[in-house]
Amino acid sequence: xxxxxxxxxxxxxxxxxxxxxxxxxxxxxxxxxxxxxxxxxxxxxxxxxxxxxxxxxxxxxxxxxxxxxxxxxxxxxxxxxxxxxxxxxxxxxxxxxxxxxxxxxxxxxxxxxxxxxxxxxxxxxxxxxxxxxxxxxxxxxxxxxxxxxxxxxx
Amino acid sequence: xxxxxxxxxxxxxxxxxxxxxxxxxxxxxxxxxxxxxxxxxxxxxxxxxxxxxxxxxxxxxxxxxxxxxxxxxxxxxxxxxxxxx
Numbered sequence: 001x002x003x004x005x006x007x008x009x010x011x012x013x014x015x016x017x018x019x020x021x022x023x024x025x026x027x028x029x030x031x032x033x034x035x036x037x038x039x040x041x042x043x044x045x046x047x048x049x050x051x052x053x054x055x056x057x058x059x060x061x062x063x064x065x066x067x068x069x070x071x072x073x074x075x076x077x078x079x080x081x082x083x084x085x086x087x088x089x090x091x092x093x094x095x096x097x098x099x100x101x102x103x104x105x106x107x108x109x110x111x112x113x114x115x116x117x118x119x120x121x122x123x124x125x126x127x128x129x130x131x132x133x134x135x136x137x138x139x140x141x142x143x144x145x146x147x148x149x150x151x152x153x154x
Numbered sequence: 155x156x157x158x159x160x161x162x163x164x165x166x167x168x169x170x171x172x173x174x175x176x177x178x179x180x181x182x183x184x185x186x187x188x189x190x191x192x193x194x195x196x197x198x199x200x201x202x203x204x205x206x207x208x209x210x211x212x213x214x215x216x217x218x219x220x221x222x223x224x225x226x227x228x229x230x231x232x233x234x235x236x237x238x239x
Binding site: 058061119122125126127131140141 | 160162163164167208212216217231234235236239
């Protein structure tokens with residue numbers, strides 16, 4: 001595939017519109033045989049110990065540049081028609097989507113691999129920071145070694 | 155020369171500062187900036203005196219290292235490891 005993939009990168013303080021994003025991911029004139037989408041959401045299970053919400057901060061300008069670099073990297077590794085990355089900032093309630101990624105390719109293996117690669121790199125490289133709220137208490141989330149390892153395998 | 159400093163996440167909160175402009179000698183490195191900031195009290199010293207692996211730095215919005223030489227007008231950002239996604 002020699003064509004340059006369509007790329008959409010959005011950082012949004014508004015709730016993600018998953019129906020519209022899914023519509024965009026699945027727009028297809030026959031060039032795409034496989035669409036993979038991933039949605040990450042704010043978890044508030046028992047293990048999360050009474051989490052009431054999350055604030056996401058980012059480095060405006062740098063974050064968009066890094067996401068573009070990650071998508072360019074993915075485009076060099078796999079034959080992709082389209083890539084979408086949308087990431088929330090601001091305050092999020094439990095269950096709200098944080099991030100949406102879509103990859104469109106001729107075949108499923110490339111779409112799966114690219115989606116996983118984009119998420120692993122995003123978590124390791126993109127300048128976002130999470131603060132967890134537990135009622136009136138809050139703390140900044142610490143980076144996990146497992147996220148670094150996930151990015152290193154590519 | 156002049157630099158624009160910016161701080162994010164818990165650094166911004168600990169320092170109670172989102173950013174500031176500083177004057178520093180020409181040819182200074184990121185390490186020199188850390189040394190200058192560590193002259194201030196409390197959290198400034200805790201973060202910038204012998205900065206650990208968990209002090210990340212970007213120069214003009216590209217990831218960088220402590221030994222990076224800076225130019226007049228550079229934007230230097232300090233932040234903890236990222237946790238998005």
